[in-house]
Amino acid sequence: MEIFWFIIIAIVLIVFFVLDGYDFGAGIIHLFYAKTEKDKEVIVKSAGLFWDSNEVWLVAAGGMLFMAFPTFYASVFSGFYLPLMIVLWLVIFRAIGLELRGQFDYEMWKDIWDKAFGVSSFLLALFFGIALGNMVRGVNLGGVENGLSTYEAHYFFLPLWSSNFSPLNESPGVIDWFTIIIGLITLVTLAIHGANWIILKTNASINNQLKTVILRLNIALSILTVFSLMVWQTINPNSLDNFMESPYLIIFPIIYISGLMGLFFIKKLKKDIYGFVCSTLLILGGISSSLASIFPAMLPSNNTVNESLTIYNTAAPEYGLSVALNWGIIGFILLFIYVIIQKRLMGGKIDTMDYGH
Amino acid sequence: MEDMIFYDRLQFAFTITFHYIFPQLTMGLSLIIVYFKGKYLIKKVERYNDIAKFLMRIFAVNFTMGVITGIPMEFQFGTNWAKFSELTGSIIGQTLAMEGLFSFFLESSFLALFIFGEKLMGQKLHFLTGFLVFLGSWGSGWFILATNAWMQHPVGYEILDNGKFVLENFSSLFSNPWLLPAFLHNQFASVVTSSFVVASIGAFYILRNKNLEYGKLLLKTGVVFGLVSSILLAFPTGDWNAKNVAKYQPASFAAMEGIFETEEAGAEIILIGQPNMVEKKLDNKIAVPNILSFLTYQKWDKQIPGMDKFSPEELPDNIPALYYSYHIMVGLGTIFIGIMGLAGFFLWRRKLFDMKPLLWFIMFLVPFPYIANITGWYVAELGRQPYLVYGLLKTSEGISPTVSSGNTLFTLLGFVAIYLLLGLLFLILVGKTIHQGPKHQTH
Numbered sequence: 092m093e094i095f096w097f098i099i100i101a102i103v104l105i106v107f108f109v110l111d112g113y114d115f116g117a118g119i120i121h122l123f124y125a126k127t128e129k130d131k132e133v134i135v136k137s138a139g140l141f142w143d144s145n146e147v148w149l150v151a152a153g154g155m156l157f158m159a160f161p162t163f164y165a166s167v168f169s170g171f172y173l174p175l176m177i178v179l180w181l182v183i184f185r186a187i188g189l190e191l192r193g194q195f196d197y198e199m200w201k202d203i204w205d206k207a208f209g210v211s212s213f214l215l216a217l218f219f220g221i222a223l224g225n226m227v228r229g230v231n232l233g234g235v236e237n238g239l240s241t242y243e244a245h246y247f248f249l250p251l252w253s254s255n256f257s258p259l260n261e262s263p264g265v266i267d268w269f270t271i272i273i274g275l276i277t278l279v280t281l282a283i284h285g286a287n288w289i290i291l292k293t294n295a296s297i298n299n300q301l302k303t304v305i306l307r308l309n310i311a312l313s314i315l316t317v318f319s320l321m322v323w324q325t326i327n328p329n330s331l332d333n334f335m336e337s338p339y340l341i342i343f344p345i346i347y348i349s350g351l352m353g354l355f356f357i358k359k360l361k362k363d364i365y366g367f368v369c370s371t372l373l374i375l376g377g378i379s380s381s382l383a384s385i386f387p388a389m390l391p392s393n394n395t396v397n398e399s400l401t402i403y404n405t406a407a408p409e410y411g412l413s414v415a416l417n418w419g420i421i422g423f424i425l426l427f428i429y430v431i432i433q434k435r436l437m438g439g440k441i442d443t444m445d446y447g448h
Numbered sequence: 449m450e451d452m453i454f455y456d457r458l459q460f461a462f463t464i465t466f467h468y469i470f471p472q473l474t475m476g477l478s479l480i481i482v483y484f485k486g487k488y489l490i491k492k493v494e495r496y497n498d499i500a501k502f503l504m505r506i507f508a509v510n511f512t513m514g515v516i517t518g519i520p521m522e523f524q525f526g527t528n529w530a531k532f533s534e535l536t537g538s539i540i541g542q543t544l545a546m547e548g549l550f551s552f553f554l555e556s557s558f559l560a561l562f563i564f565g566e567k568l569m570g571q572k573l574h575f576l577t578g579f580l581v582f583l584g585s586w587g588s589g590w591f592i593l594a595t596n597a598w599m600q601h602p603v604g605y606e607i608l609d610n611g612k613f614v615l616e617n618f619s620s621l622f623s624n625p626w627l628l629p630a631f632l633h634n635q636f637a638s639v640v641t642s643s644f645v646v647a648s649i650g651a652f653y654i655l656r657n658k659n660l661e662y663g664k665l666l667l668k669t670g671v672v673f674g675l676v677s678s679i680l681l682a683f684p685t686g687d688w689n690a691k692n693v694a695k696y697q698p699a700s701f702a703a704m705e706g707i708f709e710t711e712e713a714g715a716e717i718i719l720i721g722q723p724n725m726v727e728k729k730l731d732n733k734i735a736v737p738n739i740l741s742f743l744t745y746q747k748w749d750k751q752i753p754g755m756d757k758f759s760p761e762e763l764p765d766n767i768p769a770l771y772y773s774y775h776i777m778v779g780l781g782t783i784f785i786g787i788m789g790l791a792g793f794f795l796w797r798r799k800l801f802d803m804k805p806l807l808w809f810i811m812f813l814v815p816f817p818y819i820a821n822i823t824g825w826y827v828a829e830l831g832r833q834p835y836l837v838y839g840l841l842k843t844s845e846g847i848s849p850t851v852s853s854g855n856t857l858f859t860l861l862g863f864v865a866i867y868l869l870l871g872l873l874f875l876i877l878v879g880k881t882i883h884q885g886p887k888h889q890t891h
Contacts, residue, residue, distance in 0.1 A: 140560075140564075141560070143511070143512055143515045143516075143556060144556040144557060144559075144560055146515060146516075146519065147515070147548070147552050147553055147556045149519065150515075150518070150519060150522060150548050150552055151545070151548035151549055151552065151553065153519075153522050153523065153548070154522065154541065154544045154545035154546075154547065154548035154549070155541075155545045155548070155549075157522075157525065157526070157533065157537050157540075157541040157544055157545065158537065158538065158541030158542050158544065158545040159541070159545075161533055161534055161535075161536075161537020161538050161541055162534050162537075164525075164526045164533055164534075164537060164541075165526055165530035165531065165533040165534035165537065165848075166530065166534070167526070168523060168525075168526025168527045168530065168533075169526060169527055169528070169530035169848035169849075169850055169851050170850060172527050172848070172850075172851050172855055172859075173855065173858075173859075175523060175527055176523075176527065176859045176862065179519060179520050179523060180862055180863075180866055182516065182519065183516050183517075183866055183870060184866065186512065186516045187869060187870060187873055190512065190873065190877065191873055191876070194876060194877070194880065234850070242849055242850055243849065246530070246848075246849055246850050247850060248850035248851065407537065407538030407541065407614070407615075408538060408614045408615070410614070410615055410616070411538045411539070411541075411542060411614065411615040411618075414542070414615070414618040415542060415545065418546060418549075418550075419549065422546070422549035422550055423549070425550070425553075425554070426549065426553050429553060429554065429557040429558070430557070432557070432561070433557050433560065433561065436561060436564075436565050436568055436569070437560070437564065437565075
């Protein structure tokens with residue numbers, strides 16, 4: 092039952108990153124490549140129409156995590172206190188930019204909120220990646236100093252950084268050079284994803300140029316990916332054990348690699364949607380490979396005193412999980428229906444669409 | 449430790465107060481939108497449809513605000529109240545996750561369809577999407593109230609040796625005797641806020657002599673909905689809730705009513721007075737004898753325990769704040785019935801649209817239902833103190849063990865700054881929508 096809920100929450104989280112990921116990515120592309128007012132407007136619109144229904148997925152993932160793994164929720168949210176709060180502010184700030192931009196037809200006004208939208212999208216992508224890096228690297232659970240825990244075994248508190256930014260410290264900070272690499276990978280992935288979204292949903296004049304951008308970013312992504320694997324091996328020599336023991340898990344890295352390979356052919360793809368599918372595979376493969384490599388842990392402990400937080404030692408009791416399964420199935424069927432209805436009615440390019448107002 | 453609890457509570461109070469400005473409007477407004485859209489389907493008068501779409505634009509702004517201020521609420525359970533989340537998450541996580549899955553998705557998906565899809569869907573389906581938005585928004589209220597009801601009056605749980613609360617009976621979360629009265633009271637309060645907003649916009653258009661026909665329709669509807677909901681708010685739902693507090697949280701009841709000493713033969717009802725916590729009495733008190741006993745138990749001489757019957761540990765930790773919140777809520781609620789009664793009377797006599805002073809009054813009344821709603825929630829939350837889970841888990845036992853007060857103060861200041869910006873944005877967006885007014889589209 093724990094495994095079941097773990098998979099459901101992972102799926103909801105991946106859907107969140109696929110959906111909200113494209114509007115983070117659109118923000119990053121907007122920041123660097125949108126030059127004309129028409130392009131800027133249409134890119135903001137392509138992100139702005141859907142961002143709040145995309146963020147509902149984050150709320151849903153949070154709610155389910157809280158219900159199924161309350162100890163994990165408590166430990167991780169309080170332990171990553173500062174980065175989470177910064178993420179919240181960026182989410183709000185980004186929304187302010189998106190909503191305010193179109194309110195006055197006044198160049199300076201639009202510039203300010205364009206920057207707010209672009210910069211906060213950029214930082215959010217980076218921070219989400221850093222968060223993933225932290226989960227994979229592990230933390231000093233129990234706040235162990237000199238072999239003794241300062242807190243209860245499953246609690247911790249991470250500073251934003253430690254003095255030398257090293258992941259090998261006894262108590263590494265949120266930002267160290269390993270998590271920054273993962274942050275950059277996420278940033279590049281979401282930028283590619285956002286570019287694909289813009290190509291798919293708009294007739295922006297930069298669409299052709301964006302394909303070249305995707306190609307370049309994809310090369311950078313390949314290098315970063317190889318580099319991160321090497322670094323990870325140094326930090327945690329056991330990082331590939333799960334894949335050795337259960338070879339079928341290799342499907343997840345394969346998904347990632349096929350997305351990566353596919354994007355090298357971005358200019359030859361027949362339909363715009365294929366590019367978007369490739370970057371979706373990147374997100375799906377990237378997150379699922381990371382989770383698979385630390386399974387059954389959800390947050391590894393990097394000391395020997397306290398054990399890692401796993402899906403078993405942080406889960407709610409059996410009764411609650413199985414009751415939730417009953418309403419969960421009904422809920423997901425309903426959700427599936429809404430998504431189908433919505434996508435059928437709102438397909439096509441944004442800028443040619445008449446929304447009746 | 450003391451200042452850790454203080455800042456955690458202050459941050460939660462600040463962020464939830466700001467958050468609740470938005471859902472209290474959307475829940476009630478969705479009902480009024482469904483009413484206008486339904487009336488359009490029956491009567492085929494375009495004006496009703498224009499108003500439904502106009503109100504949905506206001507709804508959408510509030511919904512967006514509700515989403516982005518709501519995410520910090522969910523996060524804070526983990527960030528600032530980790531111990532509480534760890535101990536009770538397997539129970540309250542159920543209702544919170546259900547809110548996300550059943551209500552939030554429903555509301556957000558169909559809101560987008562309502563706003564963008566009228567031409568694609570046709571009128572009947574458009575009405576249906578409006579109704580689903582209403583269902584999602586009230587469903588949200590239901591699940592949040594179910595969560596709160598469990599904290600006010602815990603049911604269906606078992607406590608393990610390690611202090612964790614585990615769910616024993618799922619359905620009891622929804623048959624909790626605290627839930628239905630609290631839910632109905634909350635929803636009618638939300639209808640009060642939205643009908644006052646609608647009436648106020650109507651009065652504004654009439655006074656400005658702009659969008660006149662729309663203005664009259666908005667005002668009329670606002671007054672009728674406002675009158676009915678303010679009455680339902682006091683009776684039966686307000687009365688029902690007060691009886692629940694008297695039954696399940698007698699110490700809170702004494703504190704909110706301001707009864708310091710138990711009277712042998714029936715308790716008086718306090719109208720005005722300031723709690724004096726040093727001398728344990730009310731200063732400048734105006735009270736009517738025996739009414740409280742009658743209202744609560746329908747017996748004039750029924751004894752109601754005062755605060756002297758409880759030990760200091762059982763009493764809420766901020767009695768004056770609780771007492772004032774309660775009296776502000778009740779006082780405003782009574783005034784609302786009076787004003788809407790008066791406006792309803794003139795509406796019936798067909799004189800309302802010419803009563804300029806009353807229209808001005810209605811226009812400026814808008815902040816007060818918000819204040820009444822928020823003080824109402826303060827009554828519930830301050831009244832539950834010193835507990836998070838009434839009688840079982842103290843507030844001081846629920847905070848995150850590793851988050852220092854310095855960090856919480858830092859994030860509190862951050863929230864204050866960013867919510868200030870957000871508040872300005874909200875006023876600009878709503879102001880602009882109202883300024884544009886309902887529009888008629890030729891098909």
